[in-house]
Amino acid sequence: MILRGCRAVLIGVALTALLGCGNSGSSGPSSPSGPNVLAITIDSASAAVCTFANELCTQVTICQPNTSNCQTITDVLVDTGSSGLRIFASAVTVDLPSNNLGECMYFVSGAEWGRVQTVDVILGGEPAVLVPIHVIDPTFAGQYTSTGQPAASNICGVAVVDSSPSQAGFNGILGIGLFPFDGGAYYNCASFSCAAVSVSASQQVQNPVGLLPVDNNGVIVALPSVPASGSLSLTGSLILGIGTQSNNQPSGVTVLPTDSSGEIVTRFNPSPGVSTQGAGIFDSGSSLIFFSDSSLSIPLCPGDLSFLYCPPSPVNFSALNMGISGSPSSDVSFQIANPMALLSSGNAAISNIGGPAFSPGVFDWGLPFFYGRTVYVGLSGKTSVLGTGPFWAY
Amino acid sequence: MKHWLALEMAIAVSLVMIVDLPRAWGVLGEPVSSVETDRMALAGQLSIIPAQLYTIQEITTSELVVREYVSRDTVFAVAWRGKRPPNLVSFLGAYFQEYQEVAAAASNGPRMRGMTRIQGPRVVVETGGHPRDIRGRAYIPSLLPSGVTTEMIH
Numbered sequence: 001m002i003l004r005g006c007r008a009v010l011i012g013v014a015l016t017a018l019l020g021c022g023n024s025g026s027s028g029p030s031s032p033s034g035p036n037v038l039a040i041t042i043d044s045a046s047a048a049v050c051t052f053a054n055e056l057c058t059q060v061t062i063c064q065p066n067t068s069n070c071q072t073i074t075d076v077l078v079d080t081g082s083s084g085l086r087i088f089a090s091a092v093t094v095d096l097p098s099n100n101l102g103e104c105m106y107f108v109s110g111a112e113w114g115r116v117q118t119v120d121v122i123l124g125g126e127p128a129v130l131v132p133i134h135v136i137d138p139t140f141a142g143q144y145t146s147t148g149q150p151a152a153s154n155i156c157g158v159a160v161v162d163s164s165p166s167q168a169g170f171n172g173i174l175g176i177g178l179f180p181f182d183g184g185a186y187y188n189c190a191s192f193s194c195a196a197v198s199v200s201a202s203q204q205v206q207n208p209v210g211l212l213p214v215d216n217n218g219v220i221v222a223l224p225s226v227p228a229s230g231s232l233s234l235t236g237s238l239i240l241g242i243g244t245q246s247n248n249q250p251s252g253v254t255v256l257p258t259d260s261s262g263e264i265v266t267r268f269n270p271s272p273g274v275s276t277q278g279a280g281i282f283d284s285g286s287s288l289i290f291f292s293d294s295s296l297s298i299p300l301c302p303g304d305l306s307f308l309y310c311p312p313s314p315v316n317f318s319a320l321n322m323g324i325s326g327s328p329s330s331d332v333s334f335q336i337a338n339p340m341a342l343l344s345s346g347n348a349a350i351s352n353i354g355g356p357a358f359s360p361g362v363f364d365w366g367l368p369f370f371y372g373r374t375v376y377v378g379l380s381g382k383t384s385v386l387g388t389g390p391f392w393a394y
Numbered sequence: 395m396k397h398w399l400a401l402e403m404a405i406a407v408s409l410v411m412i413v414d415l416p417r418a419w420g421v422l423g424e425p426v427s428s429v430e431t432d433r434m435a436l437a438g439q440l441s442i443i444p445a446q447l448y449t450i451q452e453i454t455t456s457e458l459v460v461r462e463y464v465s466r467d468t469v470f471a472v473a474w475r476g477k478r479p480p481n482l483v484s485f486l487g488a489y490f491q492e493y494q495e496v497a498a499a500a501s502n503g504p505r506m507r508g509m510t511r512i513q514g515p516r517v518v519v520e521t522g523g524h525p526r527d528i529r530g531r532a533y534i535p536s537l538l539p540s541g542v543t544t545e546m547i548h
Contacts, residue, residue, distance in 0.1 A: 051505065052505040052506055052507065053505070053506060054506065055505075055506075055507065077507075081524045081525060082524075082525045083525075104478075105525070106478050106479060106525065106528050107525060108507075108508060108509055108510070108521060108522060108523060108524055108525075108528070109507045109508060109510060110501065110510075147498075148498070148501070149494075149498065150483075150494070154481075154483050157479070157480065157481030157482050157483050157484070158479070158482060159482065159490075159493050159494040159497035159498065159512070159519075160494065160497050160498045160501050162501075163501075167501060167502060169505055169507070177525075179526070182525070183477055183525060183526050185478055260526075261524075261526040261527040262524070262526060262527075263527065279527070281524050283524055285507055286507055286508040286509075287506035287507045287508050288506065288508050290508055290509045290522065294545050304500070306511065306513075307506070307508070307509065307510065307511055308506075355508065355509065356509070356511075357509055357522055358509045358510070358511055358520030358521065358522045358530070358531070359475075359509065359520070359521070359522025359523045359529030359530065359531075359548070360545060360548040361529075361548065362522055362523055362524075362527075362529065364508065364509065364522075364524070366508060
């Protein structure tokens with residue numbers, strides 16, 4: 001696997017440096033601490049399954065409700081693009097209350113099928129919150145095989161569902177996006193048969209942040225910068241709450257209100273005098289900056305990397321991000337470099353790679369955007385010193 | 395007059411499909427009459443948008459918009475946008491299995507997350523957007539009319 005080219009020789013840091021396998025631990029914002037802070041990392045060399053390039057992960061604790069029978073789940077993807085906690089059933093060892101409620105959740109990268117179960121979730125040092133989560137299990141109610149192939153009726157209507165932590169690259173997904181509910185499709189299931197059902201809000205998979213007693217109005221994702229050559233690993237902070245504690249007071253940020261699907265307006269300027277306007281999103285769960293324009297002539301990478309732009313030399317771009325009503329606005333410069341050498345270096349954090357947005361009109365600011373920034377995710381319906389969500393701010 | 399005839403034909407075709415249950419009601423690569431079957435399955439509103447090189451048959455529901463691109467009485471592309479994707483088993487029809495096989499292989503391929511492009515021998519399926527605004531399209535390159543580019547399919 002090309003993205004893992006250096007792992008075999010990562011015997012020690014000295015050897016790594018000798019072989020030029022990449023930098024590690026760039027400097028960045030000073031590390032906050034407190035019960036409302038979770039460490040977030042990219043560290044493909046030592047992670048068990050969170051080993052993709054530009055894959056940001058953390059750990060969370062789940063407990064059998066109202067007990068101290070708890071388990072820490074590592075390698076949980078930090079995703080500002082979705083809401084709610086999802087964990088593979090195969091990674092869960094504590095007993096959870098059973099439930100016949102099934103759910104399909106659709107991501108851009110794929111779909112998850114499994115049951116909804118209520119657990120106590122502990123984020124960092126915060127009090128436990130009782131919340132329904134999605135326990136990912138392709139074989140729940142006999143719908144898919146253990147490798148994610150359609151078995152019964154292909155209830156999610158997709159080619160394949162994620163089947164295991166090693167295939168998916170995570171033990172779970174912590175959706176800390178703009179909304180309190182996840183918007184999935186719910187089903188009432190018996191063995192081998194499921195029927196679509198509407199469920200009340202309280203039964204749906206929910207963003208656990210919104211249920212915290214104090215730090216519940218959003219989150220902050222703070223990551224160090226990454227040099228153009230990439231970093232072997234990095235550590236940042238997921239801070240719960242906006243302006244609720246001494247460690248999460250914003251200053252000097254631009255607040256971009258979104259529409260009801262979490263989109264701002266992004267005007268991309270591929271070249272002087274040319275601009276196209278579309279929906280913009282900030283998704284820490286996307287590995288690249290995804291964007292397109294009919295005027296672009298950047299070649300795609302060969303073979304099974306054809307989802308990446310492969311410019312012969314680095315290209316500089318800019319785009320204007322605007323609140324959904326057109327203001328305020330913020331100009332962002334970014335660079336797209338040739339990913340072949342960057343990926344084969346073994347560096348897992350890469351700031352300057354992108355790919356085409358196959359959905360015209362969407363500009364996806366993936367994880368490269370977050371490097372060197374402090375990004376605020378204002379939860380819909382909640383108020384902070386930055387205003388009432390949903391909004392993005394940085 | 396022409397529309398009534400098309401409607402009658404569509405009803406006739408859909409009745410055949412209702413009787414012939416095991417058959418998927420797919421549209422990609424099928425005659426335009428299959429669009430009405432999709433509209434009924436989605437319980438959506440149909441509107442027809444003429445364009446220079448093709449006709450768009452647009453099905454709208456409260457949660458989803460599906461556009462079917464038609465030329466020479468054949469659906470050569472399908473695009474969608476909504477809270478959730480449409481059931482691709484149905485919409486890709488005869489092409490679903492090919493998509494499924496290539497996508498299953500790709501799910502173990504290069505390890506990154508984001509928008510995807512699945513290219514099979516006959517069909518291309520691309521997905522993008524994000525939860526709450528899932529977008530995608532599928533098309534048969536060999537059936538694209540002359541002068542039609544993939545940017546037009548959305």
